[in-house]
Amino acid sequence: MIPVNEPYIGEKEIEYVNEAIKTGWISSEGKFIKAFEERFAGYIGRKYAIAVNNGTNALILALKAMDLPAGSEVIIPSFTIISCALACIYNNLIPVFIDSEKETWNMDVFKIEGKITEKTKAIMPVHIYGHPVDMDAVFKIAKRHNLFIIEDFAEAIGSEYKGRRCGSFGDISCVSFYANKAITTGEGGICLTDDSRIAERLKRLRNLAFVPEKRFIHYELGFNFRMTNIQAAIGLAQVERIEEHVKRKVVIGKRYTMILKELEEKELIRLPVEKEWAKNTYWMYGIVLNSSSGFDAESAMKMLSEKGIQTRPFFYPMHLQPAFRSFSWFKEEDLPVSEKLYNYGFYLPSGLTLSEDNIRKVAGALKEIL
Ligand SMILES: *Cc1c(COP(=O)(O)O)cnc(C)c1O
Numbered sequence: 001m002i003p004v005n006e007p008y009i010g011e012k013e014i015e016y017v018n019e020a021i022k023t024g025w026i027s028s029e030g031k032f033i034k035a036f037e038e039r040f041a042g043y044i045g046r047k048y049a050i051a052v053n054n055g056t057n058a059l060i061l062a063l064k065a066m067d068l069p070a071g072s073e074v075i076i077p078s079f080t081i082i083s084c085a086l087a088c089i090y091n092n093l094i095p096v097f098i099d100s101e102k103e104t105w106n107m108d109v110f111k112i113e114g115k116i117t118e119k120t121k122a123i124m125p126v127h128i129y130g131h132p133v134d135m136d137a138v139f140k141i142a143k144r145h146n147l148f149i150i151e152d153f154a155e156a157i158g159s160e161y162k163g164r165r166c167g168s169f170g171d172i173s174c175v176s177f178y179a180n181k182a183i184t185t186g187e188g189g190i191c192l193t194d195d196s197r198i199a200e201r202l203k204r205l206r207n208l209a210f211v212p213e214k215r216f217i218h219y220e221l222g223f224n225f226r227m228t229n230i231q232a233a234i235g236l237a238q239v240e241r242i243e244e245h246v247k248r249k250v251v252i253g254k255r256y257t258m259i260l261k262e263l264e265e266k267e268l269i270r271l272p273v274e275k276e277w278a279k280n281t282y283w284m285y286g287i288v289l290n291s292s293s294g295f296d297a298e299s300a301m302k303m304l305s306e307k308g309i310q311t312r313p314f315f316y317p318m319h320l321q322p323a324f325r326s327f328s329w330f331k332e333e334d335l336p337v338s339e340k341l342y343n344y345g346f347y348l349p350s351g352l353t354l355s356e357d358n359i360r361k362v363a364g365a366l367k368e369i370l
Contacts (some may be wrong), residue, residue, distance in 0.1 A: 002358050004310040005180040005351040012237035020233040030229030036236045043242055044167040046192040048199035051227040052206055055154050055176020058189035059087035061225055062150045062172040065201045068093055072121040077107035078317040079338040080126045084152060085318050097319045099335035103273045105129065109137035122148040127156035127166050130283035131272065135161045135169050157182035158246030160279035167192055182245050182283060183238035185231040246281055248352050252359060253282025256348065259363040268293040268370045284347040286314065293370055297346045300369060307365045314345035
């Protein structure tokens with residue numbers, strides 16, 4: 001089976017983890033945390049980094065730090081991971097779902113303003129599968145309506161919008177270091193910001209809202225979202241190689257596009273795009289079948305699996321999630337692009353360890369089927 005994704009773990013990871021363990025610094029203090037935070041913030045081009053125990057909690061922490069009144073609305077894409085919606089709900093905020101744009105699969109920026117009410121307080125752009133959101137459009141809307149921006153760049157480490165790295169936008173940006181991301185800490189995440197006050201708040205909230213002056217006196221409700229020094233040891237080794245990881249992702253993406261172009265020309269599938277203002281890092285190489293191909297995602301994935309190729313379905317849109325049906329604020333919605341993406345889209349093996357030979361095998365199998 002050609003796996004859909006495998007992390008790349010090198011010798012440095014083992015060396016640093018050994019050091020963390022041998023020195024006894026195995027909880028959330030120790031030199032690797034600060035070193036990892038600084039190195040990663042430097043790569044993205046942000047002033048402050050606050051490492052946490054996973055990407056979902058990075059989003060929860062970021063929205064908590066914004067101090068929005070209960071019942072405020074947050075604009076998010078429908079086509080994303082459930083973490084984005086949960087981060088709203090666990091902060092007593094209401095996620096408002098935006099349909100996808102057909103080419104990049106990102107939230108359609110032209111559909112945002114129609115959903116803004118006096119309760120809207122923030123926008124959460126999510127760069128899906130490595131392609132950046134049109135951030136100028138998001139900034140314009142945010143400015144006009146006085147909204148915060150929480151950027152989720154978990155799938156766009158190394159991606160760029162108009163020459164600027166994803167993760168450098170908005171009030172706070174959040175990332176995940178789950179094993180399938182461009183760099184990993186096993187489980188982990190980070191919040192980035194350029195605002196020292198927000199950074200202090202994030203640090204306090206991450207650590208049970210302890211304050212340094214008065215131990216065990218708490219002025220607000222915090223979380224334990226601390227990253228361990230062991231995770232950060234893996235992370236430091238990974239971030240030291242981050243340019244190579246990103247380059248490899250881009251090479252894999254461009255190879256697939258080269259080989260699969262003819263299927264797109266025959267109008268059987270749609271491939272990922274790279275807008276002229278974007279650098280796509282192809283976190284996952286997604287394809288969308290045309291209905292004229294005679295297949296939907298499920299049937300094509302099954303046939304690929306029979307040929308020894310692992311794939312993954314696209315996101316199931318948030319507005320259709322059974323888990324949200326019981327919420328009184330949940331409105332029946334019709335977001336056809338995101339629904340179509342789910343029905344016809346899936347992604348191919350895209351891991352850092354994928355060989356040239358396997359890329360050809362995967363693309364070849366897809367051509368045979370179609
Ligand atoms: C992976 C991912 C997350 C969640 O990260 P975890 O570390 O698994 O909690 C959040 N947002 C996006 C866009 C992701 O791809």
